[in-house]
Amino acid sequence: MSELYAVLMAGGSGTRFWPASRRAWPKQFLTIAGERSMIAETWARLDGLIPPARRLVVTAASQEQLVRDALPELAPENLVLEPVGRNTGPCIALASSVIARRAPDSVQVILPADHVIRPAESFRATLAAAAEEARASGALVTLGIRPTYPATGFGYIEAAEETGRRAGHAVRRVARFVEKPPRAKAEEFLKTGRFCWNSGLFVWRTDAIERAVSEFMPAVRDALDRMSRGESLDALYRALTPVAIDVAVMERASERRMLAIDYEWNDVGSWDALAAVNPADAHGNVAVGGAAVVSEDAHGCIVHAPAGQVVALIGVKDLVVVHAHGATLVVPKERAQDVKKIVERLEKERGEFL
């Protein structure tokens, strides 16, 4: 029976969680929900399904130590370092090439390292069903998120007919992948009941993704081949064109299936999302990170500050208050998206802050 491998993609470096996230300290290393960093939560979510020895992590070379510190169970040979980020296409191809050498008849589960997915048992059951489907059909399988509102910030997957069931999970053929839609379009999608959000979660046989890389990403295949013959990864990887796996492979492959996630999933895209993935106090305030929060007539606020700090809120409502790494941020929840503007200004005006 083909073994199951996991690939955690942990190379991102977002700015939307400034000042807690920094270029050298990205979101996946933050504690956003639960007691551990997002990457440690992602790792633990696989316990019981995939043994640590078969979990790979792909990350930026600059984040090697952060990953080692966050994941003490990670075997050194399972840490795959990208010299630079080239989006998910080359990242997945690189990880797959490592697995292909080690276990060519395996099945791979590809996971972003910075999402909240709960409960873990439900997620493992979905992954197991998806792996069974990938194994049996040889199709490229993706996990779609059952949409709960007409989001304009995600891509969508349109499902076609059901091809059968795996361990109680409906499996559908994929009709098409759709880029982030405008609001009206998103509302239409929601009404049809056929669309899911594109989560970036994939399950496939190693031989299937290897074939797809050769067919749809020939330059990447060539680079990986040359690398395996001893050329330096660094120069080869830098020369690659960044491309998402969705665009490079999923939109073009013929055999694609989707299973749906209809439990809690959150990509926690900005500070305001902390309210959705953490318990609130009696006044609707959410505190994350370990700081002591004292409030007087404060409601619906989100606080993120490390243990040992104190945050006091008096008479304020629906604010995000963050203190981290010598910086303090105050912004209404509804404007949390604007944090990136501040980061851009800080980078431009005072390069030292990121």
Add this chain to the structure above:
Amino acid sequence: MSELYAVLMAGGSGTRFWPASRRAWPKQFLTIAGERSMIAETWARLDGLIPPARRLVVTAASQEQLVRDALPELAPENLVLEPVGRNTGPCIALASSVIARRAPDSVQVILPADHVIRPAESFRATLAAAAEEARASGALVTLGIRPTYPATGFGYIEAAEETGRRAGHAVRRVARFVEKPPRAKAEEFLKTGRFCWNSGLFVWRTDAIERAVSEFMPAVRDALDRMSRGESLDALYRALTPVAIDVAVMERASERRMLAIDYEWNDVGSWDALAAVNPADAHGNVAVGGAAVVSEDAHGCIVHAPAGQVVALIGVKDLVVVHAHGATLVVPKERAQDVKKIVERLEKERGEFL
């Protein structure tokens, strides 16, 4: 000609500037307006009028090092330490006894160390005029602040007839001292034109205040006498009843005069007062303490954080945002008075924070 001495009273330990002020780091050591701590500003305000060698500081024994650090010009023999705080009555009597031994025919200027008074030249001119009046008349002289609004947070001084002018300053007899009035009363006071705010600024001959201490604070006189005969200040001082100089002496003395301050005076009673004593940016935001402040659509805010810190404000209005000593405070300006509630709760619930 009798020499002029200054007594800076620096013993206070307020909670209204938490988290920047702490029990062990009170307001007078904060930079609130200008480039230096309030006590250093108070000290510098005397330059040209009273030489450093004739400036005394009375403070709590626990704040000795803070005072020395803040005032490098302060002569060691001019630092008077109170074992405990007993309000301004005993504090002034203690300082005066030191001056009386050194220069019995001198004139004293008594100043709180945590007020903003500008311009310094005007203040020195008023002090010089008050000293001339005290010297010539032997009266206890106080400086009243010409009220700009019907404040309910200050005591008032009612002036009687003008007794003459000193260096261009009108000198009036004092009719009475009035405790903090209710709003309606304060409005009446303002209308009469006869009332000034009680600033806690006094000027008097050393022999005059020494006589007043003997007459109105006999227990304090006795303690100071016993101390001068070798008894321990500590036990004697602890046994004294706390009393303000206004209540103990000024309300009861017969020869009292007042000169008015009609330029900038601010006792900076809480965070919102920073807006009145500091320049604002184009959006009405005031930043004090040295932190880098970046704002996007933020208006009328007050920021206090030390150099090296960054504070980012997005889409907020009329907020006070403070970061100091591992704590962050966010409160609307109009509720800045409520900071003491938070401090009381922190003291009660988690004694370690103050």
